Amino acid sequence: MTIRSWYLVHKWTSLICTAFLLMLCITGLPLIFHEEIEHLTGVVEAPPMPEGTPNASLDAVAEAAKRQRPQDVIRFMFWEQDEHPDVTLVSMAKTVDAPPDDSNIVLIDTRTAKVLDAPPPDRGFMYVMLKLHVDMFAGLPGMLFLGLMGLLFTVAIISGIVLYHPFMRRLDFGAIRREKQARLKWLDIHNLLGVATLVWALVVGITGTINTLSQIVIMVWQSDQMAEMIAPYKGLPPPAKLGSLQASIEAAKKAVPDMHVSFVAFPGSMFSSPHHYTVFMKGNTPVTSRLLRPALVDAQTAQLTDTREMPWYVKTLLLSQPLHFGDYGGLPLKVLWTLLDLVTIVVLGSGLYLWIKRRQHTEQRIAELEQKHAQAAAG
Template sequence: MILWEHTSVIKLPQQETKSLVALHGWTAVVLGFLLYAVVATGTVAVLADQILHWSVGSVKPANPFQYDVNGITRSLAEKVEPKFHEEIVYSTSPRGNLEVFFHTHRENPNGELEDYGVQFEVDPATKAILQERTGTATELHNTNQFETLSRFLIDIHTELHLPRPWGLLLTGILGLGMLVAAVSGFMMHRHLFADMFVLRKKANTVLKKRDNHIVAGTWGLPFAFILAFTGSFFSFAGAFGIPAMAMVAFGGDQEAMMRTVVGMPETENNESAATANLNTVVSDSARRVEQYPTFMLVSHYGRGDANILVFLEPPETTIEPIQLEYDGVTGEFSRQKPALGLVQSAGSVAFSLVGPLHFGDFAGLLSRLVWVALGFASCYVILSGLSLWVARRGKRWHRFLCFVYALGTGLPVAMLAAGMGYFVALGSAASAVFWVPVSFLAASALVVMPAMIVKSPQVFQRNLLLVCGLLCFALPVLRMVTGGPGWLEAISSQNTAVILVDAMLVVSGSFALWLRKKSHDDISLPAQKSPDRPTNGLPIEPISGGSV
């Protein structure tokens, strides 16, 4: 008893504690379904790069910036209209080739500024043009067959596939809801440190689930704070922050705002001038950071005010990405530019930290895997909390429990079905852009319809877990059958993402089948009397709302 009293963190009156319980529970119930969708897809989206390389299969191992970028640029520049020389974006294509986007800026019918031009995919070794497409940056991105699967999963996470800005607004609200649940969950844990370690072994299924929910939620509190805050920042900044800044500080001129934020020169020099040798610029940036660039931007190609920005991954000593600026005519190094503005500031440092903390990419693959594990724990906390909330209200809520199971296991089933649709489309030369969302929606409908009529939520959940496990095992097989590389071929081409994602699918499938067996065993066991445990002054039955 002394131990419990001394580990107490926050002591609140009984009535205030009950109010917090109600706030915690109803926040999760009202927002829990959508919040789970965002967190679950975000957990998968952490590995978006690996999923992209896995879904493409054969990816060139060499960085395309190692080749003759300057020669490729000069050759392509002769093929496009001079107006598209306003900006050139260089990046690595999904297949590992060099992607070059010559574009200008124009307003769309909604009054928003967009990039419009010609995009080339070039084999950097042979300089052969593999693909040429014209359109806006959004159109080109959304119609890229190879990016379809990873982009679809990311868009569910960021915008729930709703039109802008409503999708961003909703995910921002969900982030705030997650923050409310995290704060209320923290405050109502009067024995926070004890709750981090105590699990009752001799208890019935519901009480074991409650203990697991509390332990997982307590350990996940720091991650929940980080995820909720950074996610809300990105959503609200995209939906309102940038347009509001443009309206207030730049009279609605978004282009002027972006030039100021990015730090581009304000003075213009329209006179013709040869742009510096891009190979020299790339080599100099690689020497400074000891790695080749991942992205490069050339502004005003062929003009006297040309400017070059080179983007590189952060070195091991920092988590902030590197931006190097060069004079576009002389090729001389100008400075290392902060993430925002022209000079380093506290705001720039804070902004540069938000992305790595949200995406978990600050320490390479290791930190991504840690973020996946923490995201999985958050998913468990949401689902277990929802099921506990239902258990407290009795059998009359069993239909709601069916929908909880339909969401918790049905969403992974639908994502796996989207992957099946992707590989079938690529293998049959069909449109992956069409079949990925169709497969996702079809699987979702097949999951939701039985949830409306089944009599036993537990049997329904076991069937969903069986389907989920089988799909996890089938997806790597389908990938190889439709032309994807085997493990030996992937190793030879240094595409370790193929092995990583395949292995994670096999592990996930095994875990789903284990959960299915365990749930059957739990139902078969008779209820046991639970030993006493401090209850924070609350009833012993489940009270937690389900979301950190």
């Protein structure tokens, strides 16, 4: 490809995705600090108790949630020991197959099985930021559209790299021509900041695109590995009564002793079958804590049915999610992600400014040429 071809690729891919990338950068800023914002907004936490206080039976926790919301069914139980120690988050809905946004959360003290809070569904600032960032309130079509914008952003970055090399042969690296007109100064700033954030922008763009495929990845996993694991139960009627949740989790822990429980999907929910509790286990290192291993336990007998490592495509998705938001390295990494996000906003804004100024310059040149032509014709 010629330099002009690369210029056209960079120009149009950038123009098409710029508005949406600006929206993603702005909405992504509060999401980087979602944990800190949750604590500041007064999320209920478990009261202090002596160290080593034993946990209550999870069957008692489930019963407490049902008493709190008797009209709902339990779909998931989550534990976030680092963010919310000794709290069990119980996700409930009218039906087990209700849409994800129709869920209600009950917070229960893991040690006492007492309800801490049953907040109404969050539809505030953070919810709006998350929905805009994930799917623009358009569901799967919105997610796939944002994935396409992420691909265009990646192409714009690569084409920008190609253009930057011949451009910089005429200038020292990082030079900003302050004595020239404003458009050239902003061109130099745009190029310098673009190169400075190159690796980060590629990582965030690619991982963001992968994250938009999450629903498709889940569906592939359900029809692939999950279908193999539950094949012996195909055609059997769902159980009329469920057995012990606590015993089922103990069976999963025994089968995968080097991992601990992340969350449990109840029978009939998105990540399970009508016959199983699916206990998702995670590791103890910064990397393995982001990976999940499903253990399917018969919901009637509490006997392990199967447990396997997730396939490569699910692992790719699971690893891309924390990398996208920079939430695997504590507060210092979040601050770095924020600074790089702000710089990217400047890069996107300056690129849009340069395009507008170039168009104005072109229109001015055309008007001058038309005026000269008219004067020559009149003379």
